[in-house]
Amino acid sequence: MEDLVFVPQADSKTPLYQHLYAHFVRAIRAGRLAPGEKLPSKRRLAEQLKLSVNTVDAAYQMLTAEGYLEAKPRSGFVVQKLERLAPPAAPAKKPCKTSAPVRWRYNFETASIDTGLFPFKTWRRIQRDVLCGQPHLLNHGPRSGDEELRAAIARHLREARAARCEPEQIVVGAGIEYLLGILARLFAGQTFAVEDPGYARTHRILANNGAPVAFVPVDGQGMSARALAASGAHLAYVTPSHQFPTGVTMPVGRRTELLQWAGAAPDRYVIEDDYDSEFRFDGRPIPCMQGLDEAGRVIYISTFSKSVAPAIRIGYMVLPAPLLETYRQRFGFYSCTVSRFEQQTLSRFMDGGWFSRHLARLRAAYRHRRDALVQALDRELAAIPHTVRGSHTGLHLLLEVHAGVSEARLVERAAAESVHLTGLSDYYHGPCCAPPTLVLGYAGLAPEDIDGAVRALGRAWSGLTDGGPGSV
Known part of the structure; x- marks a missing residue:
C-alpha cells in the first residue's frame, strides 16, 4: 500500500473523497492492489495521506457499495476479485468522415x-389545456391507446372513409414502422406480398422483423391479383387509395378481387395502407377497401404524418374482429408508444372540428400547388416531350420525359442545377420497364419556388431533344 502514491487531480469542483475513490478504482482494475489484500484502516490512511477521516471513510464507502472492497467485521476493508477485461480491439481502419447533407436549392422529395x-x-x-388540466395523464394509459383518441379515429373513419370499425378494434402506435413490426410478428413465418414498385421501407421493416417478403407487380389498377395468387403470400400489403409511387387508384373491381383472394383461405389478409387518401383533388374521395370487407379480412393502417405532421408520430391500425383476441393475447401487454399528452391533444383537435377544417385548408393549399406545378411543367418544358401522370390524388405526381435519354441522366442533369429528383426506377425491386420517369413531391416545395424549380429543370434538360451535349 505504501507504493500507491495518491496525488489529487487539480479539479476544485470534484470533492477530495471522489479523487481518492477514483485512485483506488484505477489501482484495483490495474492489478496493483491484489484480490484479498487488506487496506489500511481509515484512521491510519488518513494520517498517511494527511486527509480527514471523513474523506477516507466516504471513499471507502463508495468502493464498498460498488463491490471493489468488502468490509469485514473486526478485520477492515479487503480488495475483491475482478475479472481482467480485454482491451478494446483496434479499429481496422479509420472511420470515414460523415459528409454534410446536400443542401438543394429545390427539392422534390416526397x-x-x-x-x-x-x-x-x-x-x-389545446396542448396547454391538456398539460394544465389533466395531471393523471402522467400515469400509464390504456395499452391500445387512450379511449378518447380511438373513439375520435373511429368516428373519422366512419364518416370520411366509409370504414366499418369500433374504437375497440383500433391500436394506436408510434408510426407505420412500429405497427408494421407488430403485424410481422403477429403473422410470424407467413409471407407478405408487397407492391413492386413501392416503398422500399415497407419490405425492409418486414424483413427486419423476420417476415418473408414476395414482390408482386403493380399494373394500371394496382397490385396484380393474378400475380398475388401465384406468389404464395398469406398477406398483401397494398396502397389502394393512391399507390406509391405510381399514383394509381385501385378500382372497385380489383379491390373485390383481392378480397376474394383473402377470403379463399383462413389465414389470408389484406393490409390496406390508406396512404394519401385525404388528398383527392378531382372528384369525391373513394371509400376505403376496409368498408367493402364483410368477412374480416382487411387490416386498415394509416397515420397522421401528412394530415398533421410527421414528427407527431401517431399511427393506428384497425384490426378485424377475428384477429383482436390473438393480438390481445400476444401483444396486449405492450404499452402504447405514443405520449398520452399528444393523444389527448389530437383527440380534442378532432372532436372540436379543427381537424376537418385543417384538412379542408390543406386540400385547398395543395390543390393550388399541384395546379401551379402542372402549369409550370407545361410552360417551361414545352420544348421537351413529357407526360404528367398521377396528379389527381396525393402529394406527388409522375413526370415522364420522352427525350431519348436515360432516367439517371435526367436526375444527374437536374442535380447540376441543384434540383433534387428521384427516378421511378429507384422504387422497383426488379427491373423497371417504364419510360424515364421522375417522381415529383411538391408538398414541401414553397409555392413561390415552383416556377424557379421547373425553370431550373428546363435549363438542365435543354438540348436533350436536338442532339445537344446532354442527349447521350
Missing part, C-alpha cells in the same frame, strides 16, 4: 410537408 400550414395556435392552445 417525405416533406409544408410546416407553415400546421395549426400552431390551435394546437398550442
